[in-house]
Structures are given as C-alpha cells and as structure tokens.
Amino acid sequence: MIVRLIALLIAAFLVSPALAQGPLRLTITEGVVEPLPFAVPDFSVEAGDVDELAIQIARVIAADLTGTGLLREVPREAHISNLGRFGDPVSYADWRAINVQALVAGAIGLDGNRLTVKFRVFDPYAQAEIGSGLQLVGTLNGWRRMAHKVADTIYTRITGEDPYFDSRVVFVAESGPKEARRKRLAIMDYDGANLQYLTDSSSIVFAPRFDPKGQQILYTSYASGLPRIHVLDVLRTDSSEFDIKAGIMSFAPRFSPDGKTMVYSVTTGADTDIYSMTLETGQERRLTNSPAIETAPSFSPDGSKIVFESDRSGSQQLYIMQSRGGAAERISFGEGNYATPVWSPRGDFIAFTKQHNGRFHIGVMRTDGSAERLLTSSYLDEGPTWSPNGRVIMFTRETQGRAGEASLYSVDVSGRNLRRVRTPDGGSDPSWGPLQ
Amino acid sequence: MRFFFQMLTLLVITACSPLAPVVYSPSVEGAPQSGQQTPSSSNSEGTSEYFRNIVGAPIYFDVDKHDLTAQARAQLDLQADWLRQHQDFAAVIEGHADEQGTREYNFALSARRANEAKEYLVSQGVRSARLQIIPYGKERPAEVCSQEVCYARNRRAVTQVRYATGL
CATH class of the missing domain: 3.30.1330.60 (OmpA-like domain)
Structure with missing residues (x-):
C-alpha cells in the first residue's frame, strides 16, 4: 500500500547544463490557442528486458505534455523516420515534414533494480537541441515518476513555467448512492495513476489538505462521532484525531506554507470562527470573532496573510486578514456568493467558488479583488486547488439529479483546457500536493 | 401483531395532533379507525x-x-x-x-x-x-x-x- 519515495538522481551529460535555452520557446499568453506539435517516439532500450516499459515511459511523457493543452502530439503512425540509437544524428527534415516542432528522443536501461532514463529534446526547425541531455536514475517501481520528471523538464524548457507533473493529489473517493454516499480518502498521482485508499468508508470524511512537503494530510472526519480535524501520515497511512479540546467541532483545516501552523474553523453551532494553532506547542489563537460564519481559511505563500470567507455582510464574501488575525478587508464585490478561496502558490491570484443565479463557477481574482475571471460554469463546481506551479486548478464538479455524481476536473488558469481527471470512483475535494 | 398495534396507536395520535407527521404506510391506510382505544x-x-x-x-x-x-x-x-x-x-x-x-x-x-x-x-x-x-x-x-x-x-x-x- 505504501509507495516508497524514490530518490531521483538527475545528472547532466553530453552537453554542459550551463548552455542557454534552445531556440524554441512557447510563451503562454491569453493568445496561445493552437497547441505546439511535438513527437515522442518510443524510447530505445540500452540494457535489460524493458521493451514494454520503454513504450510506456514515452506514453506517460506524451500524456503529460498533451494534458497541458499547450502542446499536441503528432501520433506515432505519422512518423516517417525512426530515431535509431540514442545519440545517432537526427534527420531533422523528416520531422519538419510532419510539422514536429519539439522532438523528444530517449533511452532506458535496467540493471538489476536500477533504472536509467535519459533523453534529449530537439527543435527540427532550428536543427538544434533544446537545452542539454539529462539522465535520471531511480528504481524500477519509480518509472512513472521518472517519466513525469522528464516531461516536467521538457515542459519547463518549452514554456518557461515551473514544473508540476511529478506531484500527487489527495481527494475524497466517493461511491454508493447519493443518499448514502461512502467516502474515503485516496491519494494518487496528479494524472490519476497509482491510486491508494488511505481510510475506509466507515465514517464521513471531507476536505483533505496536504502539508507543504506532501507527507501529512489534515482532514475532517466523523470517526469519533463528532466532526473533528484528523491528521494522517501519508507514508504510514496512520491517522489520529487532532489534539483540539474534547467536544469541540473543528473543520476546514489548512497548513501554513512553512508547515508549522494550522488554520481551521471551530463551530459552536451558533457561531463559526477561524483559529490558528502552532503545531509544535499546541498554542491556539482565535483569529475572528464576529457572530458570522467564517471559514475556508487559506494562507498567502509568504504566510503573512489569510484569505477566508465570511457571511458577516449578509452573504458569503471573501476577506483578507493578517495571519495573526485582526481587521479584515473584503475583496469580493461582484454579484452572488463567493466561497472557498485558495491563494495561488505564485501569490498572484486567489481561486474561489462563486454561486450566482443557481450556477456554480470556479474563478480567479487578483489578491486585491480586481481582474475577476470565471473559468468554469456548471450545476455545481466547487473547491479549487492549485497545481504546484500555480498554472492549473483542480476542483469538484457534481452533476445534478438522483444519479448525480461528483468527479474531479482540472482547468488551466486561462480558462482553457477543461478536463476530467480519471478516477475509478467518484471524487471530490481534491488537494494538490507539492512537486516531489 | 405488535407492529400492527403500534401503527394503530400512531393513527390515533395523528388524529389528535394536526402537527404530527403524516405517516404513509399501506397497513395504516388499510386499518380500521373506529373503536380503538388510546393505549396506556x-x-x-x-x-x-x-x-x-x-x-x-x-x-x-x-x-x-x-x-x-x-x-x-x-x-x-x-x-x-x-x-x-x-x-x-x-x-x-x-x-x-x-x-x-x-x-x-x-x-x-x-x-x-x-x-x-x-x-x-x-x-x-x-x-x-x-x-x-x-x-x-x-x-x-x-x-x-x-x-x-x-x-x-x-x-x-x-x-x-x-x-x-x-x-
């Protein structure tokens, strides 16, 4: 059940890593609509009986790059030449002929349990290599992570964006009928692979949240009868109730960016307020004290501020306060209700759920509330979470009616490339972990 | 029999209290309503x-x-x-x-x-x-x-x- 973390050794070879960026560069702007064509021929095999794996690794890389919506694979059937052995000269004209603008060449080798993956990226039009070749060393069962690392490197070289493919998502796996939904925590690679269940469905769980290192998960569970915050160790899949005063109903937890503090809500019934706790000492601090519902707190990336939702004005709106509490400034002023704000890891945007005229939207706004943009619209979209590079938002979409089901979706921060994230059951409340 | 008895009890109470819930049950609807005593x-x-x-x-x-x-x-x-x-x-x-x-x-x-x-x-x-x-x-x-x-x-x-x- 436990996925062992693989230490990946990344070593530059062939060319100095100090070499400047290659000539091909895709700059992501609102104007980029036509995806850039690339090709990933099957990797060649240099050692071991791993022909099938060489194909699978190329497929994972292609899926990662295609999944961004920024690149488009030229299918293998259209290729008119082979790459031969790794290091052979590339027939650039053959790739230009099928309009390939980025060509990935790679090789793998297995020695015992030691898997080596190396790759180079070429620009057939400039007839030049993009960046330098890289070699990754890991263990056989870490091959998917190595494929994601390759794809991350290619993505970063072509777009200039930070990587995000080698990351995991914790979420609530849902099964069973709507009136008796069974919910359990699950963790998976960002693309839905390697799914493991972390809890059973004996009690309701909701809203799991990763710590900044991807090792612990805070969530709310009814395991003790009352809804209370629990903490789960990802490696040991070992969970325990959080040490908050007995009988207190606590929920909506989230770690600070340094992992040392937790913010969360406590409800007395009449009143729901936001608290913080220094995890090492257990020291609690009450951050809000209006009689309103104040919940869904999320830290700014520097840890100095907290964005949260409150209905103190009479409807759900977004507010920002200092992380020590005190006066809060309202930032949402559009029509409808605003909820579940989450600060981008880049610090530039706040993602939120908006409810207006019977529809739900995932949207983003600047941290001062300006430049609001709605990215999605459906019967019920909620609960955004950011990719580690602040480029993609994953969220819950629930369909309506008796057979209504919750699923995970992702969308680019530009609003393009809406995709369903494949999970074996229904899924809700995703929390996107850090780059591994 | 015991179930039947409870259902009858329920009917009587319902009749006395317009605010009590309406209970839908075929056995209740088919049950005779007259001559029943409220049980102790x-x-x-x-x-x-x-x-x-x-x-x-x-x-x-x-x-x-x-x-x-x-x-x-x-x-x-x-x-x-x-x-x-x-x-x-x-x-x-x-x-x-x-x-x-x-x-x-x-x-x-x-x-x-x-x-x-x-x-x-x-x-x-x-x-x-x-x-x-x-x-x-x-x-x-x-x-x-x-x-x-x-x-x-x-x-x-x-x-x-x-x-x-x-x-």
Missing part, C-alpha cells in the same frame, strides 16, 4: 421508536436560513414536551443543508440550524446537557433529486433520542 401511554411512549415516529419529525428551513418557522416551533414544542416527560433520554440534533452550497459553508449553516433547534428546546425547559448537535452539511441528503421539492426536504434538523440515564 407510559410503556409505548417512553421509547426512541415512539419519539421518532410520533414527535421527532424533521423541522425544515428556508434557503440559506436558520431561523425557526412557526411550524418548526410547533414541532419542537412536541419534542420539548416529550423530553421533559422522559428525563432518561438524551437527544442528538442533526443539522443538514441542501446541495446548493459549498461544503464548508453548508457545514456551518447546518450547525446553525441544529443549534437553533437546540436553543429552542432549552428555552422550553430541556436541560442543555441533554442535547448535542451534530452538523452534517450536505453530506446526508434525505432526498436526492435536484429540485426545490428535494432541497426543501434536505434543509432540515432532525432530533433523535437515546436512552441515557444519569444526565
């Missing part, structure tokens, strides 16, 4: 089944509201009467919300609803120590269609009792 109350009334069937009907709330309607207060009056008469029972008040809201907010809203019911029961003389609220947000809908008729049945608070001496 002490044994059958002092059970959690009795509470659930006779006085424990859910109370309902308006959209995004937690204040009690006149109908909800009337229902809670019945619950308070019963709880005052049966001191050996504790009650859990579950709060619920419809699916038209975000998870955390609905959780807090359902806590407000359960708490409103609790405070009303306390105002009617039920000791606070006997009452526990549990918010469920939108996690446990009673009805699963996505129309107002179902939403209205899901915006609710439900009181459940259990035998608990020493409170």
Whole structure:
C-alpha cells in the first residue's frame, strides 16, 4: 500500500547544463490557442528486458505534455523516420515534414533494480537541441515518476513555467448512492495513476489538505462521532484525531506554507470562527470573532496573510486578514456568493467558488479583488486547488439529479483546457500536493 | 401483531395532533379507525421508536436560513414536551443543508440550524446537557433529486433520542 519515495538522481551529460535555452520557446499568453506539435517516439532500450516499459515511459511523457493543452502530439503512425540509437544524428527534415516542432528522443536501461532514463529534446526547425541531455536514475517501481520528471523538464524548457507533473493529489473517493454516499480518502498521482485508499468508508470524511512537503494530510472526519480535524501520515497511512479540546467541532483545516501552523474553523453551532494553532506547542489563537460564519481559511505563500470567507455582510464574501488575525478587508464585490478561496502558490491570484443565479463557477481574482475571471460554469463546481506551479486548478464538479455524481476536473488558469481527471470512483475535494 | 398495534396507536395520535407527521404506510391506510382505544401511554411512549415516529419529525428551513418557522416551533414544542416527560433520554440534533452550497459553508449553516433547534428546546425547559448537535452539511441528503421539492426536504434538523440515564 505504501509507495516508497524514490530518490531521483538527475545528472547532466553530453552537453554542459550551463548552455542557454534552445531556440524554441512557447510563451503562454491569453493568445496561445493552437497547441505546439511535438513527437515522442518510443524510447530505445540500452540494457535489460524493458521493451514494454520503454513504450510506456514515452506514453506517460506524451500524456503529460498533451494534458497541458499547450502542446499536441503528432501520433506515432505519422512518423516517417525512426530515431535509431540514442545519440545517432537526427534527420531533422523528416520531422519538419510532419510539422514536429519539439522532438523528444530517449533511452532506458535496467540493471538489476536500477533504472536509467535519459533523453534529449530537439527543435527540427532550428536543427538544434533544446537545452542539454539529462539522465535520471531511480528504481524500477519509480518509472512513472521518472517519466513525469522528464516531461516536467521538457515542459519547463518549452514554456518557461515551473514544473508540476511529478506531484500527487489527495481527494475524497466517493461511491454508493447519493443518499448514502461512502467516502474515503485516496491519494494518487496528479494524472490519476497509482491510486491508494488511505481510510475506509466507515465514517464521513471531507476536505483533505496536504502539508507543504506532501507527507501529512489534515482532514475532517466523523470517526469519533463528532466532526473533528484528523491528521494522517501519508507514508504510514496512520491517522489520529487532532489534539483540539474534547467536544469541540473543528473543520476546514489548512497548513501554513512553512508547515508549522494550522488554520481551521471551530463551530459552536451558533457561531463559526477561524483559529490558528502552532503545531509544535499546541498554542491556539482565535483569529475572528464576529457572530458570522467564517471559514475556508487559506494562507498567502509568504504566510503573512489569510484569505477566508465570511457571511458577516449578509452573504458569503471573501476577506483578507493578517495571519495573526485582526481587521479584515473584503475583496469580493461582484454579484452572488463567493466561497472557498485558495491563494495561488505564485501569490498572484486567489481561486474561489462563486454561486450566482443557481450556477456554480470556479474563478480567479487578483489578491486585491480586481481582474475577476470565471473559468468554469456548471450545476455545481466547487473547491479549487492549485497545481504546484500555480498554472492549473483542480476542483469538484457534481452533476445534478438522483444519479448525480461528483468527479474531479482540472482547468488551466486561462480558462482553457477543461478536463476530467480519471478516477475509478467518484471524487471530490481534491488537494494538490507539492512537486516531489 | 405488535407492529400492527403500534401503527394503530400512531393513527390515533395523528388524529389528535394536526402537527404530527403524516405517516404513509399501506397497513395504516388499510386499518380500521373506529373503536380503538388510546393505549396506556407510559410503556409505548417512553421509547426512541415512539419519539421518532410520533414527535421527532424533521423541522425544515428556508434557503440559506436558520431561523425557526412557526411550524418548526410547533414541532419542537412536541419534542420539548416529550423530553421533559422522559428525563432518561438524551437527544442528538442533526443539522443538514441542501446541495446548493459549498461544503464548508453548508457545514456551518447546518450547525446553525441544529443549534437553533437546540436553543429552542432549552428555552422550553430541556436541560442543555441533554442535547448535542451534530452538523452534517450536505453530506446526508434525505432526498436526492435536484429540485426545490428535494432541497426543501434536505434543509432540515432532525432530533433523535437515546436512552441515557444519569444526565
């Protein structure tokens, strides 16, 4: 059940890593609509009986790059030449002929349990290599992570964006009928692979949240009868109730960016307020004290501020306060209700759920509330979470009616490339972990 | 036979109290209504089944509201009467919300609803120590269609009792 973390050794070879960026560069702007064509021929095999794996690794890389919506694979059937052995000269004209603008060449080798993956990226039009070749060393069962690392490197070289493919998502796996939904925590690679269940469905769980290192998960569970915050160790899949005063109903937890503090809500019934706790000492601090519902707190990336939702004005709106509490400034002023704000890891945007005229939207706004943009619209979209590079938002979409089901979706921060994230059951409340 | 007897009891009570829940059951509808006596109350009334069937009907709330309607207060009056008469029972008040809201907010809203019911029961003389609220947000809908008729049945608070001496 436990996925062992693989230490990946990344070593530059062939060319100095100090070499400047290659000539091909895709700059992501609102104007980029036509995806850039690339090709990933099957990797060649240099050692071991791993022909099938060489194909699978190329497929994972292609899926990662295609999944961004920024690149488009030229299918293998259209290729008119082979790459031969790794290091052979590339027939650039053959790739230009099928309009390939980025060509990935790679090789793998297995020695015992030691898997080596190396790759180079070429620009057939400039007839030049993009960046330098890289070699990754890991263990056989870490091959998917190595494929994601390759794809991350290619993505970063072509777009200039930070990587995000080698990351995991914790979420609530849902099964069973709507009136008796069974919910359990699950963790998976960002693309839905390697799914493991972390809890059973004996009690309701909701809203799991990763710590900044991807090792612990805070969530709310009814395991003790009352809804209370629990903490789960990802490696040991070992969970325990959080040490908050007995009988207190606590929920909506989230770690600070340094992992040392937790913010969360406590409800007395009449009143729901936001608290913080220094995890090492257990020291609690009450951050809000209006009689309103104040919940869904999320830290700014520097840890100095907290964005949260409150209905103190009479409807759900977004507010920002200092992380020590005190006066809060309202930032949402559009029509409808605003909820579940989450600060981008880049610090530039706040993602939120908006409810207006019977529809739900995932949207983003600047941290001062300006430049609001709605990215999605459906019967019920909620609960955004950011990719580690602040480029993609994953969220819950629930369909309506008796057979209504919750699923995970992702969308680019530009609003393009809406995709369903494949999970074996229904899924809700995703929390996107850090780059591994 | 015992089931049949309880159903008849229920009918009589329903007839006496227009605010009690309407219970749909083929065996009840087919049962003769005349000539039945109200049974001696002490044994059958002092059970959690009795509470659930006779006085424990859910109370309902308006959209995004937690204040009690006149109908909800009337229902809670019945619950308070019963709880005052049966001191050996504790009650859990579950709060619920419809699916038209975000998870955390609905959780807090359902806590407000359960708490409103609790405070009303306390105002009617039920000791606070006997009452526990549990918010469920939108996690446990009673009805699963996505129309107002179902939403209205899901915006609710439900009181459940259990035998608990020493409170």
